[in-house]
Amino acid sequence: MKTFKLDNEPKIDSGFRTPDNYFENFSANLIQNLQGPVAKETKVISIFRKRKKILMAIAAVLILALTTPIVYQANTKSTDLDSATLENYLAEETNLNQDELIGGIEPENTKIISATKELETETLEDILISSANIENLVIEN
Amino acid sequence: MTLQEETEFIKNLLNPTTQNQAFQKLLHDYQKPLYNHIRNIVLSHDDADDVLQNTFIKVFQHLKNFKGESKLFSWMYRIATNEALTFLNQKAKKTGISSVELQNKALDNLKADVFFDGNEIQIKLQKAIAILPEKQQLVFKMKYFEDLKYEEISEILGTSVGALKASYHHAVKKIEAFVTAN
Numbered sequence: 001m002k003t004f005k006l007d008n009e010p011k012i013d014s015g016f017r018t019p020d021n022y023f024e025n026f027s028a029n030l031i032q033n034l035q036g037p038v039a040k041e042t043k044v045i046s047i048f049r050k051r052k053k054i055l056m057a058i059a060a061v062l063i064l065a066l067t068t069p070i071v072y073q074a075n076t077k078s079t080d081l082d083s084a085t086l087e088n089y090l091a092e093e094t095n096l097n098q099d100e101l102i103g104g105i106e107p108e109n110t111k112i113i114s115a116t117k118e119l120e121t122e123t124l125e126d127i128l129i130s131s132a133n134i135e136n137l138v139i140e141n
Numbered sequence: 142m143t144l145q146e147e148t149e150f151i152k153n154l155l156n157p158t159t160q161n162q163a164f165q166k167l168l169h170d171y172q173k174p175l176y177n178h179i180r181n182i183v184l185s186h187d188d189a190d191d192v193l194q195n196t197f198i199k200v201f202q203h204l205k206n207f208k209g210e211s212k213l214f215s216w217m218y219r220i221a222t223n224e225a226l227t228f229l230n231q232k233a234k235k236t237g238i239s240s241v242e243l244q245n246k247a248l249d250n251l252k253a254d255v256f257f258d259g260n261e262i263q264i265k266l267q268k269a270i271a272i273l274p275e276k277q278q279l280v281f282k283m284k285y286f287e288d289l290k291y292e293e294i295s296e297i298l299g300t301s302v303g304a305l306k307a308s309y310h311h312a313v314k315k316i317e318a319f320v321t322a323n
């Protein structure tokens with residue numbers, strides 16, 4: 001088999017041809033195209049521009065979600081009664097004394113409160129006895 | 142064209158009053174070599190026509206960005222090469238086949254192409270080129286068919302002259318082996 005050597009062969013042409021007057025027509029067509037709309041560079045739309053709308057929508061939803069509870073709380077008047085109001089009402093508007101009130105609220109607490117009351121009385125007596133200037137205090141009151 | 146002449150020519154291309162005339166000269170000087178360069182890559186005349194149009198449109202649109210760091214000639218060749226390769230990749234993607242399969246298909250169609258009058262050895266040479274890696278194909282076509290100097294190819298492809306010589310040498314060896322075996 002004969003070994004093919006590129007340098008030993010006459011130069012091989014690519015064999016590609018063009019239609020008649022191709023280059024003349026090409027120039028004319030191209031210049032016509034360039035003077036038309038093609039000459040205007042295609043407007044490039046950034047993908048971030050499309051995303052911007054989505055991001056803004058997400059941000060709006062987040063702001064609404066975060067601020068709604070705060071606004072709702074600020075505009076709603078609390079209906080919870082605080083203990084001072086309740087105590088004042090019961091003291092002024094009812095005929096119940098303090099012991100009845102305590103017993104009525106929670107019966108089992110009565111024992112604890114009574115024991116505390118007794119202890120408080122004894123403690124008070126001890127203080128009064130041990131106090132040196134008890135007479136002065138009695139006189140003053 | 143000397144560097145000074147080229148600078149002047151680019152100025153004329155950018156100046157609206159001289160632009161038309163300068164662009165016509167640019168077309169006159171470069172359309173044939175660029176067509177041959179593109180045709181060697183895409184093989185079919187219709188595809189080469191499309192790519193050549195896109196190349197000149199890109200050149201026209203980006204002339205204002207041309208910084209003169211390279212020669213106008215190599216800048217335009219670089220655009221043409223990129224356009225041709227991108228065109229092939231997109232075509233392969235559209236048809237759902239690989240670039241190699243697309244090239245083989247184009248080779249099969251060569252015989253029926255009215256704008257190809259190659260004989261048996263020319264078809265064999267094209268088939269031999271098709272087995273080369275993309276870079277070697279480019280180097281071989283630019284050196285062998287387009288008679289470009291290594292320095293010019295180096296500026297277009299951004300590869301050193303030494304690497305180009307090695308690429309061309311490997312390409313020739315593979316082609317010779319292919320033609321001998323077939």
